[in-house]
Amino acid sequence: MTAPFDPGLQVERTSLAWTRTALALALAGAVVTRLTFDRLGVVAVTLGLVAVGSAVATATLAGVRYRRATVSLGQSGTLPTDGAVLALASASALAAGVAAAVFVMWGMLDA
Amino acid sequence: MDDEGPNGNHGFDGGRSRFPRRVYAVGNEPDPRFSLANERTFLAWLRTSLALVAAGVALEALGFPQSAGFRGAAAIVFIALGLAAAVRAWFGWMATESALRRESLLPAPSLGLLLVIGMVIGVLLVALGSIP
Numbered sequence: 001m002t003a004p005f006d007p008g009l010q011v012e013r014t015s016l017a018w019t020r021t022a023l024a025l026a027l028a029g030a031v032v033t034r035l036t037f038d039r040l041g042v043v044a045v046t047l048g049l050v051a052v053g054s055a056v057a058t059a060t061l062a063g064v065r066y067r068r069a070t071v072s073l074g075q076s077g078t079l080p081t082d083g084a085v086l087a088l089a090s091a092s093a094l095a096a097g098v099a100a101a102v103f104v105m106w107g108m109l110d111a
Numbered sequence: 112m113d114d115e116g117p118n119g120n121h122g123f124d125g126g127r128s129r130f131p132r133r134v135y136a137v138g139n140e141p142d143p144r145f146s147l148a149n150e151r152t153f154l155a156w157l158r159t160s161l162a163l164v165a166a167g168v169a170l171e172a173l174g175f176p177q178s179a180g181f182r183g184a185a186a187i188v189f190i191a192l193g194l195a196a197a198v199r200a201w202f203g204w205m206a207t208e209s210a211l212r213r214e215s216l217l218p219a220p221s222l223g224l225l226l227v228i229g230m231v232i233g234v235l236l237v238a239l240g241s242i243p
Contacts, residue, residue, distance in 0.1 A: 111179030
């Protein structure tokens with residue numbers, strides 16, 4: 001067990017931030033699936049599986065990212081990561097927002 | 112750092128394989144702690160986005176307030192703010208990472224004022240819709 005990269009545990013805190021964001025994304029996907037199920041049926045389940053799968057992928061990739069960062073920072077002091085996982089997480093949040101907007105529009109049409 | 116040419120060292124792989132290239136093609140590798148802090152700010156914006164969207168969905172799902180017009184308007188306001196926060200998360204992260212690499216001034220915390228005004232309007236709509 002080697003010493004962490006910095007005493008502020010920046011890499012560890014970032015990793016935990018990824019975990020709770022992925023958890024919120026998975027929850028959002030599950031809730032939107034439940035709320036749109038009555039109208040969309042199998043389509044809602046399919047989209048929900050994609051959403052939860054994307055959240056699981058985000059958490060997994062963030063774990064890989066943490067390992068790469070820890071190794072690289074220990075060896076060369078540089079951060080090897082880039083913005084790819086961030087783009088995936090942004091797209092997932094945007095998709096959840098659009099699905100939520102559709103759900104609210106339906107409610108307005110019914111009223 | 113001054114002997115690395117006008118565009119800096121681009122990082123250890125010349126900025127070729129890191130996404131997005133627009134960010135990594137210029138400047139020098141910043142202090143890793145700054146990049147990690149920028150990443151956590153991005154994630155905080157993303158969670159803010161999800162919370163705002165959840166607020167809009169909750170109003171509609173719970174049928175609160177009873178007035179359908181105010182309820183729908185408030186829900187749309189919260190969800191629109193949530194979408195804006197998700198967009199800001201990504202573009203804000205890019206802008207800050209670029210500024211860190213170029214060692215220039217950090218961008219302003221844009222969207223903060225819009226978020227405050229939008230949330231006040233959203234809460235006002237809920238309050239108005241709750242008047243019997």
